[in-house]
Amino acid sequence: MTARRPSLAPLLHRMRDRPPGLGASLLGGAVAAGLGLGTLAVLVLALWVSSPYPDSGPGGALHVAAALWLLGHGVELVRTETLSGAPQPVGVTPLLLLALPVWLVYRAARDATDASADPEGPPPVPARTAWTGVVAGYVGVGAAAAVYCSGADLRPSWSGVTVCLPCVVACAAAAGVWSGYGRPPEPVLGPLRVLPEPVRRLLLGTDAWARLATAVRAAGAGAAVLCGGGALLAGISLVLHGDTARASFLQLTEGWTGRFAVLLLGIALVPNAALWAASYALGPGFTLGTGHLVAPLASDPAPLLPPFPLLAAVPDAGPGTPLNWATGLVAVAAGATVGWFVARGAVPQGGEGEAPPQGCWPAGRTAGALLLAALLCGALLAVLADLSGGPLGAAALARFGPVARETGAAAALWTAVTGMPVALVVRLWRLWRRRPNQDTGPARGATAAGPARTTARHNPGTPAKPRREAKPPALTVGGPVDPAEDERYDVLPATDPFPSAWEPEDLSRTSRWAALTEASAAPQAPAPPAPRKPDAEPESPTPPTGPPRQQPPSGDSAPPEETG
Structure with a gap:
């Protein structure tokens, strides 16, 4: 129930x-x-x-x-x-x-x-x-x-x-x-572990994330230059074929609504035209139907195409001219851009005269990063070229646009060939700009009397301490200190909070007291000798006037205690 x-x-x-x-x-x-x-x-x-x-x-x-x-x-x-x-x-x-x-x-x-x-x-x-x-x-x-x-x-x-x-x-x-x-970085570097160790070390090295980030930025910049240059080439060709483009635009439809729809479709296809022109500048070109190739060296006659404004910008059929070959400058500019970005990653930005940091890449690592950037740029161009093309019908209209594998290979080759010298030269230039200053003014002004005078201030038999390396003049409120004045104050003994274990305390205090006494005492001019009388006995020299000069204590007696 x-x-x-x-x-x-x-x-x-x-x-x-x-x-x-x-x-x-x-x-x-x-x-x-x-x-x-x-x-x-x-x-x-x-x-x-x-x-x-x-x-x-x-x-x-x-x-x-x-x-x-x-x-x-x-x-x-x-x-x-x-x-x-x-x-x-x-x-x-x-x-x-x-x-x-x-x-x-x-x-x-x-x-x-x-x-x-x-x-x-x-x-x-x-x-x-x-x-x-x-x-x-x-x-x-x-x-x-x-x-x-x-x-x-x-x-x-x-x-x-x-x-x-x-x-x-x-x-x-x-x-x-x-x-x-x-x-x-872990999700990006994780899939790279499947590569063999020699290949992974050759492409990425020890600082894998820094090299991969630099290569990705360089590849993106190179792809952007190729697409921008392709858009520029398409715009120039469209202006040169302006009459044909205007006639095809008016021929498609009569009403303003239809023309607006055609205009929106043309705007949506502008990135496609830029990639087609970029593939044309790289060398492989693009196809306008099966068996009809448009390239800088030669262009086959295109089949009967529908009247569309962007198709009016297609170069004329026949062998290439120097004007067609000049489109290769876009590929050269893309390679130079990739090389510049790799060189910036190899030597970070810094002021002139600053020493290069320890993270600067050697030439071999810079070349490896550029090859990796070239491969990434070629892969990106291949994917975009494949998306920008496709069929528009059957038979002769079965293929429109660039061939993906040819465009990607050409982009990688152009980037590697033109970007390698740029990367190495720019790297050397940035290292030269950041070389350390060779100004050794205080050291050149020193003479042989400086070390001798410093050694003479020590007691006989005392090993002289090595003179400290000359420092640049310190900055004060009133301006830089005179090097001579800085050297005068440098020889004054200072209380060492951590005395050396090999130097006896009595000997160090005696040496410092002798140097302090000699530096503080003013030099006295000797009095002129009195004229000698011929019949009188020679008189003893008159002692110098002024306070008696304080003699340094002997080695047995200790100097007065320092007050700090």
Whole structure:
């Protein structure tokens, strides 16, 4: 009659023993995903509302917003409504769309650690708990968005949803948790222990954290110079092809709403154009479809491309000219920047004339740090180049953008070749600026009479103490002290609070008393001798006037006690 209901004690026990902060981390990850998705949805809905010819209802606009949000994470989309009826992939990720999700995940993971600046505050949330919660919350919202737009005309590929989306979120969350804990070196140096000992010592040495931090900063600076130089090259080429770019911009659409949408898309693709131009300056170039390479040495004729303003900046087909070859200066500038940053880490900043600190790196360690920076710069450029490109269709449009492995290898090679001499030369220059001053003025002014006079003040048979090294003039309220005056006061005996064990106390006191008496007594001029009378007997010399000169006591008698 009575059925025994299951006990809720195990469930309550598991809920009570769950890691602290897991719920807040899940909520933080979900909120970060919602903010990014909501921002893009508001923008797409605003364009849809202002469009005079909307093709679909608000549901279609929301589907497009969700698909574009997934595309910003590197997820490849599939377009089903085509003229041929065959699905066409869309894989070029606007890197400006990628910046917003990465920043939101980073902030959510950093705040999830709940690390207090007060030392007496509560302990932070465990790193694994914060990372797991943020990633799970964000990926859960991303999976729901993928399911929502899976039946639309622009749908995501499930391979990208299961691989690209978690990888981007996991990396950004790991960076946020690491920053929340104060950027400790242990999580970064831990994975390097899998390397063999000779390789690890060659790349990092004993001061692994300092060398790795310097290499990371140098690699980031080199990548920034490459991207900035690429943006400059793209802007110059776009200005030179201004008529073509303006015609393509007006040809795409007629209404102001459509033109504004094209303008926003072009702005979102500006980082992609900068990376394409950087790969062009490095040498490998980029592809405009299968088998159509655009490089400084030669450019193949491009296929029939859609009219888009940024594509108008592509260099003309044919062999390269000196103007095309001059783009290599961007790669040289990036290598010089990496070498400068490595040299700054090898010899820390200091004033002129200061002695270099003990932590200055030798030439071999500086070269090793530069090679490590070159490898990191090449890896970063390879990842960014792979994200900036992708397919825009099938057949001839299957590949757009730079080849990742070629761009990364070229960036590492250029950085190592051009940065090595810069790093070594700048290191020597900084060491030369910080060489110690060779001014030995007080020592050069000393003569041989100085040591002899100091030795003569000691009693006969007493070994003379070595003269102390000359010091620079001391600073006083009235200005620097005269070296001669400083030397005069230097010979005055002072009471030694820690007398030497090998020097007898009587002998040291006798020597100090003799030196004090000789220094305090004023020299007396001898009286002129009286004229001698021829018939009188020679008179004894007249004793000098003035107080009798006090003679130093003999070795048997002790001098008067010193009053301090």
